[in-house]
Amino acid sequence: MEKLTDRIGVSLFPSILLGIGAEKWGIRTARDAQRLLTRLHDAGVSSIEIRTVSPDVAGETDGLRRAAEVAEIADRILSCGMGITVHGRMTDMPFDAWAANLLPVWEKARPTQPFFPVTVHPIGRPTDADTIAYNAALLARLSEGASRYDGFQICLENERVRRGLPEAVCCAGCAETGRRCASPVAFTWDFGHYYFNMAVRKGTPDALPEADFLHRVRHTHIHGLCAERDMDTHYAFPSPGVLPPLRAYVDALRDAGYPGVYHLEITPAPEGTDSMEGFLQPLCASVRFLRSALAEKEQNA
DSSP states (O other): OOOGGGGEEEEEEEHHHSSSSSOOOTBHHHHHHHHHHHHHHHHOOOEEEEOBBBBOOOOOSSSBOOOHHHHHHHHHHHTTEEEEEEEEEOOSOOOOHTTTHHHHHHHHHHOOOSSEEEOOOOOOOOOOHHHHHHHHHHHHHHHHHHHTTTTEEEEEOOOOOOTTGGGGGGEEEHHHHHHHHSSOOEEEEHHHHHIIIIIIIISSOOOOOOHHHTTEEEEBBBBBEEGGGTTTEEEOSSOOBOOOOOOHHHHHHHTTOSSSSSEEOOOOTOOOOOSSHHHHHHHHHHHHHHHHHHHHHHHHH
């Protein structure tokens, strides 16, 4: 059976993976992007999440859209011997239109990975009931379409309850949303978002998601929280603040038979690092930190 320490992933922006518009992090060309991926692979990373791929719709400005660029990124990742996951967007579009720039990537990844997780966030509505009903309808449509493609898995991600988002975007709300769908639904468990909701908001740091959620987790997002910035998230490990209880969360997933990647979702310094080494340092430190936690679990299993 594959070791936990062989299942570590990292999220990267499309601009970084293309080597276009990422100069402030020392990645200026496609060759730089290839070198970066090679360095991450050598550091023990086995999977890359493309963060974010949006549907190719006129007027969209955030995230990657063009199918040719998504395919170029996929080829680059696969050439380094790593798997691919995608951070997408929830939508009311028909599946085939929404997934037009994802299906070629799914096709490329099929020979080397058993499933292809695509993470989407729930969309907040005025009430919890409205949020669950609305997202269940969208998710049912996407999941029904995805079921025609072997291993293509839509994963609903728990969110932080903040900025007007209702309680229904948390793990319990995601689980209820999944129960409303006729097609099987999977989840992405964001450790940092969950810990924010349970420890910071509710004062219950030892809480775990319900079994109905845990048994359907197919992807993870792992990052620290920064106490100095109002518990902002997506920080590297060890972060300047609060860490989710990695060992307890990994135990919960192992008990539930989790088959996926332990995936670091870390946002690079917005002010830039000027060099690839500066960009890699917190990422590689986080990989080492996560590997140490996973190795400890393997030794004690």
